[in-house]
Amino acid sequence: xxxxxxxxVLIETTSLKSYFHDSISTILDKNESxxxxxxxxxxxxxxQHFSRSDRFFEWFEQRTTLRPLALLYGEAVQxxxxxxRRAMLRRLGDVALFVxxxxxxxxxxxxxxVDYYINMGGGAYDSLSDSLAHTxxxxxxxxxxxxxxxxxxxxxxxxxxxxESSGLRGYPTSTVGTILRDNNIELKENLKEADxxxxxxxxxxxxxH
Amino acid sequence: xxxxxxxxxxxxxxxxxxxxxxxxxxxxxxSHQVEDFLITDxxxxxxxxxxDNQRQTPEKLxxxxxxxxxxxxxxxxxxxxxxxxxxxPYDHLHGGNIDIFCTVLEGVSHxxxxxxxxxxxxxxxxxxxxxxxxxxxxxxxxxxCDSQGMRIDRRRLSAWLFDYCRFDPALKPDERARYEFANxxxxxxCKRVRNTPDLDHRPDSVVSELRRFYxxxxxxxxxxxxxxxxxxxx
Numbered sequence: 445x446x447x448x449x450x451x452x453v454l455i456e457t458t459s460l461k462s463y464f465h466d467s468i469s470t471i472l473d474k475n476e477s478x479x480x481x482x483x484x485x486x487x488x489x490x491x492q493h494f495s496r497s498d499r500f501f502e503w504f505e506q507r508t509t510l511r512p513l514a515l516l517y518g519e520a521v522q523x524x525x526x527x528x529r530r531a532m533l534r535r536l537g538d539v540a541l542f543v544x545x546x547x548x549x550x551x552x553x554x555x556x557x558v559d560y561y562i563n564m565g566g567g568a569y570d571s572l573s574d575s576l577a578h579t580x581x582x583x584x585x586x587x588x589x590x591x592x593x594x595x596x597x598x599x600x601x602x603x604x605x606x607x608e609s610s611g612l613r614g615y616p617t618s619t620v621g622t623i624l625r626d627n628n629i630e631l632k633e634n635l636k637e638a639d640x641x642x643x644x645x646x647x648x649x650x651x652x653h
Numbered sequence: 654x655x656x657x658x659x660x661x662x663x664x665x666x667x668x669x670x671x672x673x674x675x676x677x678x679x680x681x682x683x684s685h686q687v688e689d690f691l692i693t694d695x696x697x698x699x700x701x702x703x704x705d706n707q708r709q710t711p712e713k714l715x716x717x718x719x720x721x722x723x724x725x726x727x728x729x730x731x732x733x734x735x736x737x738x739x740x741x742p743y744d745h746l747h748g749g750n751i752d753i754f755c756t757v758l759e760g761v762s763h764x765x766x767x768x769x770x771x772x773x774x775x776x777x778x779x780x781x782x783x784x785x786x787x788x789x790x791x792x793x794x795x796x797x798c799d800s801q802g803m804r805i806d807r808r809r810l811s812a813w814l815f816d817y818c819r820f821d822p823a824l825k826p827d828e829r830a831r832y833e834f835a836n837x838x839x840x841x842x843c844k845r846v847r848n849t850p851d852l853d854h855r856p857d858s859v860v861s862e863l864r865r866f867y868x869x870x871x872x873x874x875x876x877x878x879x880x881x882x883x884x885x886x887x
Binding site: 513518649651 | 872
């Protein structure tokens, strides 16, 4: 059991949004990152949006969960119309960015690493940007998504630094707790089941090329 | 239908048997044989495949449309064919040949699905090809085990194929995402077939369901697998 009482962090701010604004701006300026104002604003809004776990997680297959990126991609692929496809691409990009930035250390211990999230998220924003650029009839700015796609790795680094400096990783927030529950524990149970395979036929894993 | 010219190898392995099994399961009539479209030369593959990602894959279906003609070739690595012919799964399916059997089966499945849809003037997405190949693997392996008197736990087979498979690390993110999503759809479909009580105990109705699924189009197929509606059980 960790003793969180030894990590006191008192954050004085007027609102969560202004805290995100000040923190992210400080990191971006310090790193001399070439990220425009609209993209900064998008990033701050994203953090505020996902500060509520009910917006980050979804009710899917009769439980609260975070759907795999592949499934979000699949929904984008089989979307019935352009707006549905854009919504799924945006969700895919947002989730990939948030997870890769805020939970990077956790990803580094998994088979699917941070590069996978960067490629998937960057690709989603890039496709979304292309889609928006062709119509020019959206409240969403295609150039913002183009910038998010082009600087995805940089922005992941910024979020990583933010998560580290804010002390976010030291606390068992509901978000962190749910992610651990949804991924790690379930994964261990599944692997345990896999270890019990008795059929000689299925002793070695199948390979997909 | 045309094939990229290549030295065609005379084969002594169960490619035609796999094609026959797929056609028989889904009641398909095709006038093309997979052996006639087979290439095994990796250099030849790299010349005809426009894919910029030249991974060392043991199986790849290459196709494109040119002047209203569909050009198709199925590449299978020489080593894969050698392994299969010296260790024929139709004699005995076991842990030493099931993986390579599934790899080759995937190639033949892609070929059959593409040709079937092309001859019916229906477009096919890569995702559909992957989904159908996974479903083919599950049911063909199940049937082969049954025919050889082996009891195989269907849930374990599903987990082996769809949950614990090892992806080639060289896969591009979009390829990997497509495979993962195809796995998810195939797993959902196979589970629904397993869990529909009337289907599970009546082989004829399972076959009817599989044939219906095979002929469904893109969205219809995915909705059928992932949707909530109960399957038809006569």
